[in-house]
Amino acid sequence: MIVCSCNALTNHDIADAVSRGASRPRDVYAAKNCKAQCGxxxxxxxxxxxxxxxxxxxxxxxxxxxxxxxxxxPRVSA
Structure with a gap:
């Protein structure tokens, strides 16, 4: 499922980032080499x-x- 249409970020991308140690949204975006655009x-x-x-x-x-x-x-902060 697409979670972020600006960056084509999917729930699978988030799961992959978590498996690599992501615990914050910025970690998820960094794993995909992008940033939140429209928010x-x-x-x-x-x-x-x-x-x-x-x-x-x-x-x-x-x-x-x-x-x-x-x-x-773990705390999740935006």
Whole structure:
């Protein structure tokens, strides 16, 4: 699904950026070598990013990669 039409940024691009360590919208845009243009996509990028980070954290907790009792969520700032 296209999240940012100005940069042709998709949900798959965001997932790829997260798998490479992105935790902020600017990291996602940097991974695609672009920046937010009109700004209409920022809320969609943040929402998708949060969901992916939450899924990643839950998977880490299930498989023990997050350490004992590690329930902290990385902050996502625009």
């Amino acid at each position: 209409n996509c920022v809320s969609g990028v943040v929402c998708t990013l949060r969901a992916l980070l939450r899924e990643r954290q839950e998977a880490m907790m299930v498989f023990g990669a997050g350490g004992a009792g590690d329930t902290t969520m």
